Amino acid sequence: MEYEIIGGAFPLVKCKLKKGERMKDDSGSMAYMTPGIKMDTNTGGGLLKGLGRALAGDTLFMNFFTAQRDGEEVGFASYFPGKIIPIRLDGSQSIIGQKSSFLATEDSVEIDMYFKKKLGAGLFGGEGFILQKFSGKGMVFLEIDGDVIEKTLAPGETLLVDNGHVAALDETVDFDIQRVKGVKNMMFGGEGLFFAKMTGPGRVWIQTMPVSKLAEAIIPYIPKPE
Template sequence: MRTTINSENKLTMLSQMSNDAKFQVLEYDKLEGALDVQTAFGINIMNNTGIKLKQVRIILEDSSVKLESGALSYMKGDINIKNKTGGVIGLGKKFINSKLTGEKMFKPTYEGTGEIFLEPSFGNFALIELEDEEIIVDDGLFYACEEEVEVGSSMQKSISSMMFGNEGLFQTKILGSGIVVLELPVPESEVFKCKLFNDTIRVDGNLVVLRTSNVKFTVEKSSSIIGSTTNGEGLLNVYSGTGEVWLLPTKSIYSDIKAMGLEQMRNPEGKSNTEV
């Protein structure tokens, strides 16, 4: 869903989700504020290649949300900011979760009526709604949520995932009912949302960024030594059970492009374009 909400600035709403609060992902059509040649050159490249600046807008109507610390850009209306520590025990849990997952310790609560705009970013945002559910996501993906949603840590449940999963001993756990904003490394349109029904999916590499908590995560070796040698796959991440898994098949492609550089992309063999 793409809806123009500000024709003067050509601001487009990419997606929207409503519950007690309303969440919108907005996109700027192009940037035009360069004051020097270097900035103008960079903006021109971004505009021509389709790299768009995005921003999350949250509309509160006597409701409340939690934000990742430092995510706020500006807000208007009758909105109060609170840091709820939950006493000594709650503060201890926040400290432990922060150390285990790498997430920031405090997630301020904003409550009242008005509008909140989060920091603009060239990243990608996804809106999801939980209904008394629990999901496990990669560290750093959480961006904002409704207040009733809890953010904590989840320990890997198998020895193989602890030792060989390359996901860390702990991951971020998000549970409850309400809307959640995640910041993804690729556009949501490139996310393969795989639904499992007593089934198994095997993945070469760390392409999975989200799974529902009832999906089991383990690591196993390829079926044979010969197979591992010929296809280059020694260990596979295995997800099994009933639930949903989010894979990012294009994630590694972006990393390869960034690592290769523009010149190598133009000439993968290191030869001149003019060579016959």
């Protein structure tokens, strides 16, 4: 499979497939496909598998796109202005993504629910208790709100991230929370009560404009019914 990401702030990834290669996407992400692509919709592993993805923020059903001959194309577009980041899994590592980060993957990649091990991180970390886990071998394409910054943390190195800005991380990264220090900072700092605390080793992807914060910024300008 060959791919190219185009579109700037409104990105799309176009995938060129050989005969028999198959991609899967979050239902509704496909923007176009050539006539030699066969599409099939199902739960991707049974009802329980589909329900698990739904709990993690995606849809119950997935679409599968199989090339009937060499050179066929299928394109997947992001729902929100931002970035599409490609991650190649080699079978030795897993990626944890925020809810709704899944755009498309090769069929060889497994998608599962991921529960944060620490209850406090799940309740106050800004992304909910259930995330998504991507494992296996193949390409993963994640959609990120706004721009993206990738940080590689050394063993024991810590990074504090504002709630909602954590887009994805290696499974090797320890995820916890840390209370904002100082009463004035907590009450008037505008950063909430907790930071997400990331401790290496591993990579962390930080998004610059979580859709939740964009919504908060727009709400005051929405005309109210009289």
